[in-house]
Amino acid sequence: MLELFRGQSWYFEIGLATAAYVLQMTDTDVLLDDTARRARRYVSSIGGRAVAPSAEALDALSRFEEPLPVVGRSAEETIALLDDAGSPATLASTGGRYFGFVNGATLPSALAASWLVSSWDQNAALPVMSPAAAKISDVARRWLVEALGLPSSTEAAFVTGATVANATCLAAARDRQLAAAGWDVPRDGLFGAPELTVVAGAQAHSTLLKSLSMVGLGRERVIRVPADDQGRLIASELPDIDGPVVVCAQAGEVNTGAFDPFSDIVEWARERSAWVHVDGAFGLWAMSDLSRAHLVEGLAHADSWATDGHKWLNVTYDCGIAFVRDGDDLRRSFASVAGYLPPDGGYEAMHHTPQSSQRARQVEVWAALRTLGVDGLAALVTSLSDHAVRIGSALDDAGLTVLNDVVLNQVLVRADHDDATVELIAAIQADGTCWCGPTSWAGRPAMRVSVSGWVTTSDDITQSIDAMLRCARQVGAID
Ligand SMILES: Cc1ncc(COP(=O)(O)O)c(C=O)c1O
Incomplete structure (x- = not known):
């Protein structure tokens, strides 16, 4: 019936008036108090619930399948639906x-800072739009460079995650290398540009290839260098090439946590003026832990580094960070000029990132670094890695095969038979005590255990090991 009146201007007027009424009727204080209560309940109960959502919770997601309302619904009821049907169907990944x-x-x-940042709703693109976001960005970028021991000239940029951080660094690398060959990519694009060779290890993360394709360098024209049994690029297999080159190394292979031999890669690169980029989505944080200096040797001599805040730093999604040794390389690729934009006003995020308008992600990074401190950050890397070692030893002692040297927070494990490995992963996920995912390693199924949450305690590890072994016995993977 309502459809008949849709095109009428009076109908439109009534719609606007109703929407305005619904908005007016929203008591923002009541709504935010209720939401805070719901959020607190979620956070405080997460440790006690099954990690995977129940079948019942998944079924209840059908409550979202409503038609787009013609007349807007109340904010209170909308948030209630979000919490009642949405919260139980989340994975307890913050547990x-x-x-x-x-x-x-x-x-x-970080969580509390993100609440406030959402309330501020600042556009962090330019200092003129948010002095607070700009000041906090200045401090957070400086602290990050210091905490990770990167060269003091390094400039950072906040983006949505490591995929975009890799793409950001690779765009800067591409433009710098081709500028040295006399080609202006930001102005002329890549058509007709001199050849740029990209080199990466055989175990480079799948999203690194996506990042390369995003910046016009292609997934398939990369020279892939063989990797060893831990997934480390074998430096002696680096090709004998010259011309503009970008080599992509990795700090933290996603299955094994292994680190490429950076010193050898850097030496090879220096001989041919190649740009060294490092994908350190989670592994870059090992730079903050002096006890892991042997893993990161030579890493600080790279030209760019990508990492995530939402992984090891434990800030909320979505936060990636791109680091480039020389900030001018970010500006070359990302500066954008328009009449309504003010002249240079210090570090302007929109001229250093692929984004224009952007969330003030740096605030959570700042809050995390401020509350952890240098020691807390190192302790976070150590403690999660120690948990991983404990899990690896227990599974190995019980008769499963641990495939990696547990040097960081990743454990890669399998049963003797592939079917048993697959069944083990399904049994662990169904059991609900903990959650581990599948992968393929050397062409066979394996289980990945990645300890990445600050909140994990020794007791969580004990409970999880018990559950993993219980499930392994249940599926006949161990006696
Ligand atoms: C080594 C590596 N690189 C890149 C990524 C992509 O990160 P994001 O999902 O934040 O884009 C990941 C994600 O796990 C990773 O482990």
């Missing part, structure tokens, strides 16, 4: 026993 992908939890300071 202590989620070991899937490389998904960090959220530090309380």
Whole structure:
């Protein structure tokens, strides 16, 4: 019936008036108090619930399948639906026993900062739009460079995640290398440009190839260098090439946590003026832990580095960070000029990132670094890596095969038979005590255990090991 009146101007007027009424009727204080209560309940109960959502919770997601309302619904009821149907159908990845992908939890300071940042709703593109966001960015970028021990000239940029951080660095690398060959990529694009060779290890992360394709360098024209049994690029296999080159190294292979031999890669690169980029989505944080200096040797001599805040630093999604040794290389690729934009006003995020308008992601990074401090950051790397060592030893002692040297927070494990490995992963996910994901390693199934949440305790590890072994016995993977 309502459809009949849709095109009428009076109908439109009534719609606007109703929407305005619904908005007016929203008591913002009540709504935010209710939302804070719901959020607190979620956070405080996460440790006690099954890690994977129940079948019932998944079924209840059908409550979202409503038609787009013609007349707007109340904000209170909307948030209630979001919490009642949405919260139970989340993975408890902010709890202590989620070991899937490389998904960090959220530090309380980061979560609280993100609430405030959402309330501010600042556009962090330019200092003129948010002096607070700009000042905090200046401090957070400086602290990051210091905490990771990167060269003091290094400039940082906040983006949505490591995929975009890699793309940001690779765009800067591409433009710098081709500028040295007399070609202006930002002005003329890549058509007709001199050849730029990209080199990466055989175990480079899948998204690194996506990042390369995003910046016009292609997934398939990369020279792939063989990797060893831990997934480390074998430096002696680097090709004998010259001309403009970008080599992509990796700090933290996603299955094994292994680090490429950076000193050898840097030496090879220096001989041919190649740009060294490092994908350190989670592994870059090992730079903050002096006890892991042997893993990161030579890493600081690279030209660019990409990492995530939402992994090991445990800030909320979505936060990636691109570092480039010389900030001018970011500006070359990302500066954008328009009459309404003010002249240079210090570090302007929109001229250093692929984004224009952007969330003030730096605030959570700042809050996390401020509450952890240098020691807390190092302790975070150590403690999660120690948890991983404990899991690896227990599974190995029980008769499963641990495939990697547990040098960081990743454990890669399999049963003797592939079917048993697959069944083990399914059994662990169904059991609900903890959550581990599948992968393929050397052409066979394996299970990945990634300890990435600050919140994981020794007791979580004990409970998780018990559950993993219980499931392994259940599927006949061990006696
Ligand atoms: C080594 C590596 N690089 C890149 C990525 C992509 O990160 P993001 O999902 O934040 O884009 C990941 C994600 O796990 C990773 O482990």
